[in-house]
Amino acid sequence: MYSSVKKTNVQISKDIFPAEAWELILKNREDNDLSIIDVSTPQEYKDLHLEGAINVNLLSRFFKTRLDVMDKSRTYVVYCKVGGRSKIAQKLMHQLGFQAIYNITGGTLLWEEEGLPFASGTKGLNKFSFCPFFISIVTFKKIKKILHNVSSRITQNTGIVASSGQES
Numbered sequence: 001m002y003s004s005v006k007k008t009n010v011q012i013s014k015d016i017f018p019a020e021a022w023e024l025i026l027k028n029r030e031d032n033d034l035s036i037i038d039v040s041t042p043q044e045y046k047d048l049h050l051e052g053a054i055n056v057n058l059l060s061r062f063f064k065t066r067l068d069v070m071d072k073s074r075t076y077v078v079y080c081k082v083g084g085r086s087k088i089a090q091k092l093m094h095q096l097g098f099q100a101i102y103n104i105t106g107g108t109l110l111w112e113e114e115g116l117p118f119a120s121g122t123k124g125l126n127k128f129s130f131c132p133f134f135i136s137i138v139t140f141k142k143i144k145k146i147l148h149n150v151s152s153r154i155t156q157n158t159g160i161v162a163s164s165g166q167e168s
Contacts, residue, residue, distance in 0.1 A: 013094040013101045015087070018111040021077055021104045025050075028075070035070075037078045039063075039089045040108075044081055048108055051119040058085040064092070072098045079104035079111070 028034040
C-alpha cells in the first residue's frame, strides 16, 4: 500500500492505522528518510515505545523549539498512547511546514491491539493508566457539565422567584 517515501512539493498530513504505519516503517527502514516521533511523556516513552522512535514530549515547554530544529523535508510518523497528542503534534507540524506527517490513529493502545511489535526492553502497556492529555479532556468535560448544571439550576430558581413575586 505504501511505497518508499518520495520527495514532493506537496504537503502530506494523514492519519493512518497502526498496520499502515508498520508497513510504511518497514518499507522505509533502510532509506534513513523516515523518523518516528513519540510525543508521549518521558515516563510513557520509557514504559513503551516503537523501535527507533525518539521522544519529543508534546507537553514540554520546549516542544516547539525541538520541532524548529528538525528537518522539515523528512517524513515523520507521530504517535502517543491514544492518538490525541499526536494529532495535535501533526497539526502543528503541518502548520510549521513539515512536508510529510503521518499520525498513528489509536496510538500504542491500538498498535498493541493489532499485535504489532514494540522496542525490546520496554515494560509493556499499562491499560489502566491514562495519558495526561486524555485526563485533561475528561476533567474539562466534567467541569463543563457541572457548571452547566449549576447555571441551569440558578436560572430555574431565579425564574421561580421572579414568577412567584409577580403572582403576589
